[in-house]
Amino acid sequence: MAEESSGNSNKVEVIFSPALFPVYFENTNCTVVVIDIFRATSAICAAFERGIKSLITVATLEEAHQYKQQGYIVGAERNSEIVEGFDFGNSPLTFKDGKYKDKTIVLTTTNGTKAIEMAKSASRVVVGAFTNFTALCDFVEKEDKDVLLLCAGWKDRFNLEDTLFAGAVAERISQNLRFTRLSDSSLAAINVYNTAKDNIYRFLSESSHRKRLSRLNMEEDIIYCLTFDKTNIVPVLKGNEFVTNNSK
Amino acid sequence: MAEESSGNSNKVEVIFSPALFPVYFENTNCTVVVIDIFRATSAICAAFERGIKSLITVATLEEAHQYKQQGYIVGAERNSEIVEGFDFGNSPLTFKDGKYKDKTIVLTTTNGTKAIEMAKSASRVVVGAFTNFTALCDFVEKEDKDVLLLCAGWKDRFNLEDTLFAGAVAERISQNLRFTRLSDSSLAAINVYNTAKDNIYRFLSESSHRKRLSRLNMEEDIIYCLTFDKTNIVPVLKGNEFVTNNSK
Numbered sequence: 001m002a003e004e005s006s007g008n009s010n011k012v013e014v015i016f017s018p019a020l021f022p023v024y025f026e027n028t029n030c031t032v033v034v035i036d037i038f039r040a041t042s043a044i045c046a047a048f049e050r051g052i053k054s055l056i057t058v059a060t061l062e063e064a065h066q067y068k069q070q071g072y073i074v075g076a077e078r079n080s081e082i083v084e085g086f087d088f089g090n091s092p093l094t095f096k097d098g099k100y101k102d103k104t105i106v107l108t109t110t111n112g113t114k115a116i117e118m119a120k121s122a123s124r125v126v127v128g129a130f131t132n133f134t135a136l137c138d139f140v141e142k143e144d145k146d147v148l149l150l151c152a153g154w155k156d157r158f159n160l161e162d163t164l165f166a167g168a169v170a171e172r173i174s175q176n177l178r179f180t181r182l183s184d185s186s187l188a189a190i191n192v193y194n195t196a197k198d199n200i201y202r203f204l205s206e207s208s209h210r211k212r213l214s215r216l217n218m219e220e221d222i223i224y225c226l227t228f229d230k231t232n233i234v235p236v237l238k239g240n241e242f243v244t245n246n247s248k
Numbered sequence: 249m250a251e252e253s254s255g256n257s258n259k260v261e262v263i264f265s266p267a268l269f270p271v272y273f274e275n276t277n278c279t280v281v282v283i284d285i286f287r288a289t290s291a292i293c294a295a296f297e298r299g300i301k302s303l304i305t306v307a308t309l310e311e312a313h314q315y316k317q318q319g320y321i322v323g324a325e326r327n328s329e330i331v332e333g334f335d336f337g338n339s340p341l342t343f344k345d346g347k348y349k350d351k352t353i354v355l356t357t358t359n360g361t362k363a364i365e366m367a368k369s370a371s372r373v374v375v376g377a378f379t380n381f382t383a384l385c386d387f388v389e390k391e392d393k394d395v396l397l398l399c400a401g402w403k404d405r406f407n408l409e410d411t412l413f414a415g416a417v418a419e420r421i422s423q424n425l426r427f428t429r430l431s432d433s434s435l436a437a438i439n440v441y442n443t444a445k446d447n448i449y450r451f452l453s454e455s456s457h458r459k460r461l462s463r464l465n466m467e468e469d470i471i472y473c474l475t476f477d478k479t480n481i482v483p484v485l486k487g488n489e490f491v492t493n494n495s496k
Contacts, residue, residue, distance in 0.1 A: 014406075020268065023267060023403070023404040024405065157268075157272065157432070158264060158436065160436060163436060183406075183456065184405070184407045184408040184411075187454055187455065188408060191439070191440050192440065195439050209432075
């Protein structure tokens with residue numbers, strides 16, 4: 001849609017895989033929303049909701065090890081499980097007792113932190129999940145820039161849960177006249193979301209990642225990650241760390 | 249879904265961009281269906297329906313020029329228009345008078361021939377369009393291999409019309425018990441197709457490529473490309489050329 005002329009409205013693109021980010025990233029002056037519903041971005045929102053001070057994401061286990069050696073609290077997940085020797089993985093339930101309150105923590109995951117790494121050259125990078133849906137949409141609208149909804153997917157493959165969330169955001173913000181330039185990917189994601197929205201949990205019953213997590217007995221995580229608006233915090237990248245939108 | 253164990257059933261994947269082909273291409277023993285509804289694969293089906301002997305696709309204008317210098321009939325399209333100095337572009341209407349009957353022709357297009365080039369290492373590469381839908385699905389079912397539905401998209405971006413066709417094929421072949429391992433991308437494409445199928449033309453009214461072609465006064469092409477089952481020919485790659493499935 002880059003060639004479309006549409007007055008002052010911002011474009012809304014859904015990027016279905018981190019491997020496609022370079023195709024869509026034309027201009028650093030945009031808001032990138034990183035989406036990894038199962039479970040990195042849901043976990044990051046949970047961590048801030050339970051009071052962490054800031055969060056550093058890294059793409060590789062090597063970097064995660066280096067932070068660990070420096071004394072940081074470090075989470076690491078690969079293939080849906082905690083990597084041995086680290087403090088936690090990517091379960092949002094990790095944070096429910098608030099034990100990392102006021103700490104800076106470090107995280108690396110299979111898909112989500114890789115997507116964040118790719119997005120870092122954008123002028124604004126935020127984390128989105130069903131759990132911060134309304135706060136995220138409000139934040140994106142206030143930013144008033146082109147929006148790239150970056151689905152972390154699974155090892156560069158398309159996945160349904162990230163697409164559903166991207167569709168929910170695209171639909172919500174497109175009701176604002178500042179965000180009416182919907183790409184084909186946005187139209188498709190909205191379409192899928194509208195079919196699923198009455199029962200997202202059931203809609204995902206055939207999805208690959210929900211099956212993967214169910215095999216690992218992670219039903220409680222799945223239900224948590226599909227709950228709307230548990231927090232009004234939007235994790236925002238400042239320099240090399242995520243902080244909350246309220247700490248500006 | 250690679251890790252799913254599902255007996256003897258074949259998997260069905262939709263690949264939303266040629267840039268994602270390497271992510272999904274795990275095994276050469278598969279059927280790749282190349283899809284570029286507006287308009288390369290619709291044009292290729294039309295050319296065979298009107299009696300061409302074979303078709304050579306090339307990715308670059310340089311290669312196309314070389315064939316032209318050797319005396320071939322060569323089509324070349326970039327950004328929806330015929331490239332100067334070539335015999336035609338990617339309009340299926342080019343072929344309606346049958347003037348290239350029994351000839352070998354050469355074609356390069358913005359998206360479709362690039363996707364074909366990527367797919368060439370698969371054991372079976374075929375061309376799909378609404379115009380050969382039923383014949384294509386029958387052919388894919390007989391091949392009885394994993395299926396990759398490769399959407400040519402627009403300059404590596406997702407597009408709706410290729411997705412709709414991929415969804416139509418995925419839905420049709422998944423009714424055959426040999427093709428029940430649907431990936432998340434297949435589930436999403438089927439979902440979008442089911443919403444659109446009662447009026448595909450209207451559904452695409454907001455899509456980027458239909459708008460692009462409408463600006464270029466190509467309504468007749470659009471309507472042609474969205475018509476089911478105008479031919480029972482399936483163009484099949486043999487060596488470096490496409491021939492018809494009936495010429496085996």
